[in-house]
Amino acid sequence: MEKKILDILADVNDELLTYTGNNMVDDSIVNSFELISIISELEDTFDIEIDAGEVTEENFGNKDRIIALIKRMTGE
Amino acid sequence: MSYISLTFALFLVCLLLVYVLTPDRYKWVTLLVFSLIFYACSGLDKLLFLLGTSAVVYGVSRRLEAVWQEFDRVCAERQPDAEEKKALKETYRRRSRHALWLALAVCLGIMCWCKFGAPALGLVSRLTGRSWTVNIIVPLGMSYYTFSAVGYLLDIHWRKVKAERSYPKLLLCMIYFPHVVEGPISRYNKILPQFDGLTAPSYERLCMGAQLMLWGYFKKMVIADRLSIFVNNVLGNIEANQGLIFVITMLFGAFWVYADFSGCMDIVTGISDIIGVKLDRNFNHPFFSRSAPEFWRRWHITLGTWFKDYVYVPVTTSSWMRKLRRWAGKNIGPWAGKAVMTAAPLSAVWLLTGIWHGTGWNFIIWGAYWGVLIIASTLLEDRINAWSERLHIRRDGKAWALFQTLRTFFLYVAGLLLILPKDLKSAVTAIKQTFSTFDPWIFWDYSLYGHGLDQRDMCVAVLSILLLLIVDGMQERMNVRQAIARRNIVLRWTIYFAGIFAVLIFGIYGPGYDPQDFVYMQF
Structure with a gap:
């Protein structure tokens, strides 16, 4: 699963794999459109639904947080 | 009271004197009293409007908080499995949503009435041939505090922030005189904690x-x-x-x-x-932007992030949008999925941005103008990159950067031709x-x-x-x-x-x- 998530992130921006900060949008690693692209790719790949309320810094701040969110949502 | 007046200078000096003399833990009370005085100078009727709105926002925020506290309590008692928890969450989300809709209807209803009441009555008068006039009170900074309050309520509904327990502190957040007149559109969860740690200025x-x-x-x-x-x-x-x-x-x-x-x-x-x-910062030297999307990330930043968080993200992550995107991607092609996902939410954002700036057709066309520019620049980005590579344009050179900056500035200036004159x-x-x-x-x-x-x-x-x-x-x-x-x-x-x-x-x-x-x- 982790590999699939990292592939999705790398498709948008390689820098996401090495980024160590906590807010990839504020740090201009991705813009809001790219963030939405990541969300829709994750939804399609893992058959999950991510609501607006879940689009937070805690869930989408960096790759580790995204992986943790998807694991939580898929029950892994 | 204008920020550019001797009265305001006097007001500021008095405030700072009292502020310095007030013990630190009561400094927020001084700010509240002076903010109420500042607002009351624009008219007591306007102050009443704001007090009414703040009471609704406070009441509903506490209700939303109570709904989610009950959800946590029920979860702790029942220890539901994942499926059960999902169903339970949906039930409580519905309850939370009911209270939220009430508050949004009041806040946005007042804002729409103040903004569109006069043109709507003008239209009704023209259609019916009878004169419909009413004196519409427009509270000072109405759209700024309404947007902040709506964002605050949505954040509580989404469980991103906790509701403030003290009404006077929430009221201070709404009426705080430096941001009540024309922003920035503050996030209450960033402002509220600061009221607890106020100290005399060094x-x-x-x-x-x-x-x-x-x-x-x-x-x-x-x-x-x-x-x-x-x-x-x-x-x-x-x-x-x-x-x-x-x-x-x-x-x-x-x-x-x-x-x-x-x-x-x-x-x-x-x-x-x-x-x-x-x-919050509202400007970041926008005239040095190199593209239209960048320009709007650097101009009126708090309005842009408000629209991003409370319109763009909810629209793109909504279930109907998800269905539309998947349908377009499956039946037309992957590019169609991307186009739908780009065009629909950005159109909504820019239509609303246009209307927010004014009710005339020129503002709607101005919103559409920026919407088209930003959608096109997002959708055509890959193609533009390919063309510039084919034409051997050095995209890392200073000349290219200067060209992009001047082009973005020109686009802004051209857009002004639509909204600076008084009507279309x-x-x-x-x-x-x-x-x-x-x-x-x-x-x-x-x-x-x-x-x-x-x-x-x-x-x-x-x-x-x-x-x-x-x-x-x-x-x-x-x-x-x-x-x-x-x-x-x-x-x-x-x-x-x-x-x-x-x-x-x-x-x-x-x-x-x-x-x-x-x-x-x-x-």
Whole structure:
């Protein structure tokens, strides 16, 4: 699963794999459109639904947080 | 009470004196009392409107909090499995949503009535042939505090933040005088904790805040109010003007709106810095942007992030949008999925941005203009990259950066031609008049001085615009405020006194002259 998530992130921006900060949008690693692209790719790949309320810094701040969110949502 | 008045200066001095003398734990009470006085100066009826809205926001925020607390309690008691928890969450989300809709209907209903009531009644009068008029009270800073309050309630509904327990503190957040008039559109969860740690301003805080205020007053009184004379003179008599005068007017208009709005933000941010409450940044030197999306990430930042968080993200992650995107991707092609996902939410955002700026058709067309530009630049990004590679354009060179910056500035100036004239008809006339003749001789035949600004004023205007660009350009690379503060006392105070005298000598004010209202106050 982790590999699939990292592939999705790398498709948008390689820098996401090495980024160590906590807010990839504020740090201009991705813009809001790219963030939405990541969300829709994750939804399609893992058959999950991510609501607006879940689009937070805690869930989408960096790759580790995204992986943790998807694991939580898929029950892994 | 205008930020540019002696009354306000007196108000500020009184506030700071009382603020310093108040014990730290009650400093927020001083701010609340002075903010209420400040707001009441705009009219007691307007204050009542705001108090009513704040009561609804407080009541509903507590209700939302209670719903989610009950959800947590039930989960702790029942220990449901994942499926059960999902169903339970949906039940409580529905309950939370009911309370939320009530508050949104009240807050947005009042805002829509104040903004669209008069044009709607005008339309009804025309359709029915009867005169429908009503005196509509527009509370000061209504759309700014409404947007902040709506964001606050949505964040509680989404469980991103906790509801404030104290009504007076929430009221202070809504009415806090530095941000109530024209923003920034603050996030209450960033402001509220600051009210608990207020301290008396130190000498350094006072100097840094006053320095920012001084720059704000320079922008407003020396640049914005001077340029507005020229712009209003030309646009107030569109039929009588033609040719390049409109190009100059739009260029001046761009700097007028920027100096006016960002000047106000500097004044209020400086005041708030002295008080010890950090406000969100609203401008980041937008005229140095290299693309339309970047421009709107650097211009009126808090409005942009508000639309992103509360319109763009909810629309793109909504279930109907998800279905539409998947349907388009499956039945038409992957590009269609991307196009739908780009165009639909951005269209909503830009339509709303247009309407937020004004109710006339020209504002709707202006919103559509930016919407199309931003959607096109997002969708065509890959193709543009491919073309530039094929044409061997060096995209990392300074010339390309300069071209992009000038192109973005031109797009902004062209957009202004739609909204600076008073309505769509005037805008169309202004566009026609611009291209009706080519008259470069206006630059040397002195005719430019016949529009409210004489030769001296024109020189001051152009030189101060250059200074504004130089300072903004320096701020792109360094922290100018810190750099000045680090200089020795002689140089530092020479700069401060130069600023003070520039405002006193070149500022537009004095007997018989009312300072112009801030442009963004009307929203």
